[in-house]
Amino acid sequence: MGELTAHAEHVYTCTQRDSAVANSSIVASWRRCIAMHRLAPEQIRVSLRLSGEELKSARQASENLIADALSELDRLCATVGKSGCCLILTDSNGVALERRGVAGDDKHFHELGLWTGSVWTEASIGTNGIGTAIADGRSVTILRDQHFFCSNITLSCTTAPIRDHRGQLAAALDISTCRDDVNEVTLGILGQMARDAALRIEINLFRSAFAGARFLMVPAASNPTAALLAVDRHDLVLGATRAARLALKLDDSRIAAGLPAADALQEQSISANEDLVDAERAALLRALSRSSGNVSQAAVALGISRATLHRKMKRLNLH
Known part of the structure; x- marks a missing residue:
């Protein structure tokens, strides 16, 4: 009980210092929980859970996301599931759409709310990996007492956002664990695994959105693997991943206007x-x-005479 009280006091103390809020994304999230969401760290609260119909509707709205993420979820679970980790895929509203874990851990994670249909936003459950990653639009790692609520300080989690074909935040991929021996180094490794899987899901989403297009890698980007352009048969850009948009300073209006890939690059x-x-x-x-x-x-395929093709080949130095 004393540990829980100390945690609540620590949260209140930190959030009253502007310097702490400015220098720590965790403390900034704590302040949002208090000021914006009217939460108190000493509260005992579990995540909200959708009804069966509400979850069905959320899953239908994200059916393309789920389809493009399933193989990555299964692959990641095969790697970390047996180590006491739980995987959660949420939509942009923090609703858990898919979950992976070992059956022996199910009861404990279910009690914590790490289950399909649960809502993991900051407004619902305070500072947490999923909700804070969605609020900040970036990868987040929360180690035990960095959570806002005292009831969650046994939990450690790391979350990576997932962006759609327009670069908009569409989902989040979370790895959570309650193991006592988890430290910052271990969470760092898990975090990199989550980010790598999230990136592969993003690429799957991008390719699905522009099926039939050619894909070009942007060599000037900091991460060329993630920086892709979808290009049509006329060499016009159809779409760009977020990394490509940042590297080439692209937005929807430039793409919609009809942008040659050569100009974009x-x-x-x-x-x-x-x-x-x-x-x-x-x-x-x-x-x-x-x-x-x-x-x-070749002349027949082009619809011209053999002589005309020879003349063109000579003019273009193709002989």
């Missing part, structure tokens, strides 16, 4: 005439490649 500019010549050369090369170099077959 800031490749060396050429004149309109040179652009047409390059396009013609590329079309001829594709036709010749598909016909294994047979000029007659």
